[in-house]
Amino acid sequence: MIELVGATKRFRSASGGVHTAVRDLDLTVAAGEFVAVVGPTGCGKSTTLSLVSGLEPPSHGRVAVNGREVTGIPDGVGYMFQADAVLPWRTVLDNVALGPRYRGATTSDARDRARDWVGRVGLGGFEDYYPHQLSGGMRKRVALAQTLVNEPRILLMDEPFSALDVQTRGLMQAELLRLWSGTGAAVVFVTHDLEEALVLADRVAVMTAGPATVKQVFDVRLPRPRDAEEIRLTSDFLDVYREVWESLREEVQITRERMSGRVA
Amino acid sequence: MSHDVALPGAAAPIDEDLAVSSARAAVRRRKLTVTGVRLLLVAVWLGSWELSATYLIDPFYYSKPSAIWGKLVAWFTQTTAFGSIWTQISYTLQEAVAGFALGGVAGVLLGIVLGRSRFVADVLAPFIKAANAIPRIVLASLFVIWFGLGMSSKIATAFILVFFAVFFNAFQGAREVDRGLVNNARILGAGRAQILWTIVVPSATSWILASLHSAFGFAIIGAVVGEYSGADKGLGLLINNAQGTFDSAGIYAGMIIITVIALVAEWLLTLLERRLLRWRPAASGSHDVQI
Numbered sequence A: 001m002i003e004l005v006g007a008t009k010r011f012r013s014a015s016g017g018v019h020t021a022v023r024d025l026d027l028t029v030a031a032g033e034f035v036a037v038v039g040p041t042g043c044g045k046s047t048t049l050s051l052v053s054g055l056e057p058p059s060h061g062r063v064a065v066n067g068r069e070v071t072g073i074p075d076g077v078g079y080m081f082q083a084d085a086v087l088p089w090r091t092v093l094d095n096v097a098l099g100p101r102y103r104g105a106t107t108s109d110a111r112d113r114a115r116d117w118v119g120r121v122g123l124g125g126f127e128d129y130y131p132h133q134l135s136g137g138m139r140k141r142v143a144l145a146q147t148l149v150n151e152p153r154i155l156l157m158d159e160p161f162s163a164l165d166v167q168t169r170g171l172m173q174a175e176l177l178r179l180w181s182g183t184g185a186a187v188v189f190v191t192h193d194l195e196e197a198l199v200l201a202d203r204v205a206v207m208t209a210g211p212a213t214v215k216q217v218f219d220v221r222l223p224r225p226r227d228a229e230e231i232r233l234t235s236d237f238l239d240v241y242r243e244v245w246e247s248l249r250e251e252v253q254i255t256r257e258r259m260s261g262r263v264a
Numbered sequence B: 001m002s003h004d005v006a007l008p009g010a011a012a013p014i015d016e017d018l019a020v021s022s023a024r025a026a027v028r029r030r031k032l033t034v035t036g037v038r039l040l041l042v043a044v045w046l047g048s049w050e051l052s053a054t055y056l057i058d059p060f061y062y063s064k065p066s067a068i069w070g071k072l073v074a075w076f077t078q079t080t081a082f083g084s085i086w087t088q089i090s091y092t093l094q095e096a097v098a099g100f101a102l103g104g105v106a107g108v109l110l111g112i113v114l115g116r117s118r119f120v121a122d123v124l125a126p127f128i129k130a131a132n133a134i135p136r137i138v139l140a141s142l143f144v145i146w147f148g149l150g151m152s153s154k155i156a157t158a159f160i161l162v163f164f165a166v167f168f169n170a171f172q173g174a175r176e177v178d179r180g181l182v183n184n185a186r187i188l189g190a191g192r193a194q195i196l197w198t199i200v201v202p203s204a205t206s207w208i209l210a211s212l213h214s215a216f217g218f219a220i221i222g223a224v225v226g227e228y229s230g231a232d233k234g235l236g237l238l239i240n241n242a243q244g245t246f247d248s249a250g251i252y253a254g255m256i257i258i259t260v261i262a263l264v265a266e267w268l269l270t271l272l273e274r275r276l277l278r279w280r281p282a283a284s285g286s287h288d289v290q291i
């Protein structure tokens, strides 16, 4: 479904040089599969998603979705951004109705579908609120409904819950699993939180410190449906956590050293 | 509900109600005091002016409040040198409103179009800079030559002043649009026109509205200065005529009428702004009762 082969992305840096954000990245994600991508901050995870979404073209290599080379934004892609992307001047309902409206649905049809999704993400009764009247967790629910109302076959999520407090984050993870199960959508979920990755995913790809490339991919053989809160206490979970952390720790270490080198 | 919010309107205990009502009373008292002190300031100012113009300085040059008031009463109850005062007001108002509307629309359209197109913006940048550096008020004289003594030369002056004020803000507003919002809309399926209409225009709205406040002031300045440079009706003509006859009370009276018009326009624009920017959190502390 998603195929990255030798994908490389370079940016021109502010100082006029060239900065490689992603190098020789290989990753395949099948339909219905939930893949988490973990890596240290700034390694190139967001850039990887922007390649898959077609927002940025790769400098080298191949990016394909549904067997077709990505040139524009591919059909059936949903993308939940790291930063809040709900429109502050629209109510919850009208924010969620954006996708169907853009895709040519009538206002009343779009609103009906939006109302359904607002209910499904647990925001029933808040349809007429503006984003500034909601908590951070509720705004994330709006963004989630806004993305899911288009019924994406591929769901890209960029650290969607990292700004939330621990309890809200756990709640949102459970909610995401509930909404995703049975849809058959492929998910690429970027996070720097290994625990979150293991709670959610079938496979976890560990990225190297920047430029990002896939260092290792781990299978997470934990049974589904999962209880997002309970599963982190099982011994199977701790075993796989230890295994993946071993790999991730080195990259985090490298990033830390670079940072302190730059600061000093 | 299972999620992370306190529902609005949850029942408040009695003592909280009490605290709220006493806080409200405190706010009301404060407002009264502020208004009282303001009135006192105005009274002291006008009173000292009146007294010093009667006993110390020459009212021929500086006029005095009672003379200005007399002038206003005469204008409104009888007539001015050029016919009814309402004709003058309506003339100036029509010119200002027409210049404001035309300049506002042109400024918004061009500002947004240029703000969204890097290439056109790059090409036109030096011309815009140069045009902005021109002392535009001087154009009023040119417009009288081009368009004659009628309304159109004043509308042109008001237009030019309003256009630049609005244009720069619309331009800036269109450039500052959050890329994240645009990308999100693209992923959700928006085309270029839809992005312009649902993302760019609303983001630029607060910038544009901010400029409209000063722009109406500019429209009136444009109309009045235009009338100064040559006209057969209008408040600017009235003021110009007062100057010609050394009637300083007349100048002040014209100034007061223009100020009132500008204040009313400001109030209307604030209403419009509230309506359009409903989605924004209330300005800090404006209506909140602090306990």
Ligand SMILES: Nc1ncnc2c1ncn2[C@@H]1O[C@H](COP(=O)(O)OP(=O)(O)O)[C@@H](O)[C@H]1O
Pocket: A011, A012, A013, A019, A020, A021, A039, A040, A041, A042, A043, A044, A045, A046, A047, A048, A210
């Ligand atoms: N548009 C861009 N222009 C220049 N550099 C960029 C751009 N986007 C990302 N980068 C750089 O690429 C690197 C990886 O960024 P990103 O993918 O956002 O990291 P992550 O999401 O893993 O934290 C960073 O060093 C960042 O500064």
Ligand SMILES: [Mg+2]
Pocket: A042, A045, A046, A047, A082, A158
């Ligand atoms: Mg990122």
